[in-house]
Amino acid sequence: MHIAEGFLPPAHAVAWGVASAPFVVHGVRSLTREVREHPESTLLLGASGAFTFVLSALKLPSVTGSCSHPTGTGLGAILFRPPIMAVLGTITLLFQALLLAHGGLTTLGANVFSMAIVGPWAGYAVYRLLRRYDVPLMVAVFCGAFVADLSTYCVTSVQLALAFPDPSSGFLGALGKFGSIFAVTQIPLAVSEGLLTVLVMRLLVQSSKGELTRLGVLVAGGKRVQAESSEAVAR
Amino acid sequence: MSRNTKINLLLLLAVALLAVMPLVLGLGDDKEQPFTGSDGEAETAITEIEPDYEPWFSPLYEPPSGEIESALFSLQAALGAGVLAYYFGLRRGRKQGEQRARERDAAGVGGAGESDGEGV
Numbered sequence: 001m002h003i004a005e006g007f008l009p010p011a012h013a014v015a016w017g018v019a020s021a022p023f024v025v026h027g028v029r030s031l032t033r034e035v036r037e038h039p040e041s042t043l044l045l046g047a048s049g050a051f052t053f054v055l056s057a058l059k060l061p062s063v064t065g066s067c068s069h070p071t072g073t074g075l076g077a078i079l080f081r082p083p084i085m086a087v088l089g090t091i092t093l094l095f096q097a098l099l100l101a102h103g104g105l106t107t108l109g110a111n112v113f114s115m116a117i118v119g120p121w122a123g124y125a126v127y128r129l130l131r132r133y134d135v136p137l138m139v140a141v142f143c144g145a146f147v148a149d150l151s152t153y154c155v156t157s158v159q160l161a162l163a164f165p166d167p168s169s170g171f172l173g174a175l176g177k178f179g180s181i182f183a184v185t186q187i188p189l190a191v192s193e194g195l196l197t198v199l200v201m202r203l204l205v206q207s208s209k210g211e212l213t214r215l216g217v218l219v220a221g222g223k224r225v226q227a228e229s230s231e232a233v234a235r
Numbered sequence: 236m237s238r239n240t241k242i243n244l245l246l247l248l249a250v251a252l253l254a255v256m257p258l259v260l261g262l263g264d265d266k267e268q269p270f271t272g273s274d275g276e277a278e279t280a281i282t283e284i285e286p287d288y289e290p291w292f293s294p295l296y297e298p299p300s301g302e303i304e305s306a307l308f309s310l311q312a313a314l315g316a317g318v319l320a321y322y323f324g325l326r327r328g329r330k331q332g333e334q335r336a337r338e339r340d341a342a343g344v345g346g347a348g349e350s351d352g353e354g355v
Contacts, residue, residue, distance in 0.1 A: 002274045003274075003277070004278055004290070005290065005293060005294045007278060007281060007288075009291075043325070044322070046322065047318060047323075049318075050316070050318035051315065051319060052315070053311055053312070053315030054315035054319065055315075057309075057312040057315065058312065059272060060254045061257040061258050061262075061270050062273075063262055064273075065257065065264070065270060066273045068273040095311065096311070098295065098296065099296065099307050100298065100308065100311075101294035101304075105295070106291075106292045164284045165284075167284065177284070178277060181276045182277065186273075188253050189253075195250050195253075196250055199243055199247065202239070206239060208326055
C-alpha cells in the first residue's frame, strides 16, 4: 500500500495531505488526552504501536505470486478507537519513508489516509457493528482486523486510479488494474492479520483483563451488551 | 499444555501455512520475477498507463543495498516485537507477583484480615 516517493502528481499529493492532516491533529489530541487521563494506558498504547511496526515490516507471499504486508492497525483501533491509530500509523509510515525509502514524504498524506485513517475506521466500524449484534468478541476482532487491512489496500488502489486513469478504459479500468495488484494479493494477508490480531487479543484477555474492561472491549459479565440489546428489543 | 496455549499455537500455525502455501504451490512460477513486492508492481503499472511519468521527488535517504534495506526492515520488526514481548512479560510478572503476595498474606498472617484487604 506504500505509494512510492514522487509517484503521485503534486496536486494529488497535496490534496491527500490536506485530507489527512485534520485526522492526525485530532489523533494527537486524543492520544495526549488518553495518556494524561490514564497514564497506565501508555504501555498498551506502546504495544499497539509495536504491533503495527511488526506487521507492516512482515512482507508475506500471497496467492497472486507477489508479496505484500499486513498493516496491524485493526488492533489499536479496536482498543483505543481509530483517532489514536492515525498517530501510531503515521509514525510507522514516517519511519519507513525516512529510513527504508518505502513510501515517501510526498506520498505520506495519501499513505496515511489509507493505512492510518480509512483502515482503522473501517475496521472499527465493522467491529462495533458486530459487537452490537452480540457476535462473539474474537469473531468481531477477526472481522475488524480483516477489514482494516483490506480496506487500506482498496483505498490505495482508488488513489492510484484517480491519479493515473487508464487512457482507454478510464478510472474504472485503472481501478481494476491496481485493484488486482493490491486488493486481490491482500485477501490472504488480511486473513493472516485477522488471525494474528485474534492471537494478541487472546493474550491480552489472559493478561490484561482490567485494562480491557476499562477500554470497553470486555464488559463485566457481558452486562452492557445485554442491556443494549434488550433496549433495542424494547424499542 | 493448556487449551488456551493450544489454540494460540494453532492460530500461529494457520498464519504460517497461509504464508507458505503460495510458495509450495509455486503460485509465482508464471511470473518473470516471482514474489516481488506489490508496491513495485504498482509502480510498473503506473509506467504502463503513463509511460512519460517521471517521479518528481526522490527519497531523502535510500538504503545503499538490499542487505542494508533488509537490516532496517528487521530492525523495524525487532523493535515492535521487543516492545510487545516487554508488555506481555511485564503483565505476566506482575500477575505472578500479585498472586504470590496474596498467598504469602494468606499463609503468613493466618487470616489477620488487615493485609488481606490491602492485597485485593
